[in-house]
Amino acid sequence: MSDFTIYPYKPEGIRYLCPWCSYTTISGIIMEEHYKTHHACELGELKKEMNKSTERVAELITETKKSIEAFMTYEKFDELFDSLITQCRSMKDTKGREYAGLGNRLDNFNRQGRRNDIDPLKVCNIYLGKHIDAIDNFVREGRVFSESIESRIVDAITYLTLMMGIIKSRESMDKTK
Numbered sequence: 001m002s003d004f005t006i007y008p009y010k011p012e013g014i015r016y017l018c019p020w021c022s023y024t025t026i027s028g029i030i031m032e033e034h035y036k037t038h039h040a041c042e043l044g045e046l047k048k049e050m051n052k053s054t055e056r057v058a059e060l061i062t063e064t065k066k067s068i069e070a071f072m073t074y075e076k077f078d079e080l081f082d083s084l085i086t087q088c089r090s091m092k093d094t095k096g097r098e099y100a101g102l103g104n105r106l107d108n109f110n111r112q113g114r115r116n117d118i119d120p121l122k123v124c125n126i127y128l129g130k131h132i133d134a135i136d137n138f139v140r141e142g143r144v145f146s147e148s149i150e151s152r153i154v155d156a157i158t159y160l161t162l163m164m165g166i167i168k169s170r171e172s173m174d175k176t177k
Contacts, residue, residue, distance in 0.1 A: 128159035
C-alpha cells in the first residue's frame, strides 16, 4: 500500500493507488470518486478513526496544558515547604499547649490512651487518620467540606511529627531500662 492523499492537482508522474484494491489513476479527483463508489464503508471507518485520533490529540493537548500548569520550580517548592513548616511550628505552639498542657508534649495521647485503654501510638494514628481521610476525600472529590486542604496537610504533618515523638520517646525509655 502506498500513502494516499487526495490532491485536486498532483505533480506530474505520480499515480494514486487504492489501498483496498489494485485500482490506480493519475487523478486525485477520480480516485476520490473511486473511493466513494467502491469503498464507502472503508471511508466511513477511516473517518471514525480520524475522529478518534482527533479526540485523542485534543485530550493530549488538555493533559499537556494541565501538566504545564502544575509545573513547580524548585524555588516555588522551597517556598511552599517553608510555609507549611512555619504553619506546623505555629500549630505546635498553639494547639499543642491547648491539648497537651505545659509539661509533656505527648500527654494528650497518653491521657486518651489510658482513658480508652489503647496504646498512645494508636491514639495518634487515629487522630492522623482523620486528616488523611479528609485529604483522600479531597483527592477523590476535588474539594473540601470544612477546613482548607492546606490546613489538613499541616495537621497531617504535625501528627506524623507527634507520632515520631512517641516512637523516639519509647526508644529512649527502652535504652534506660
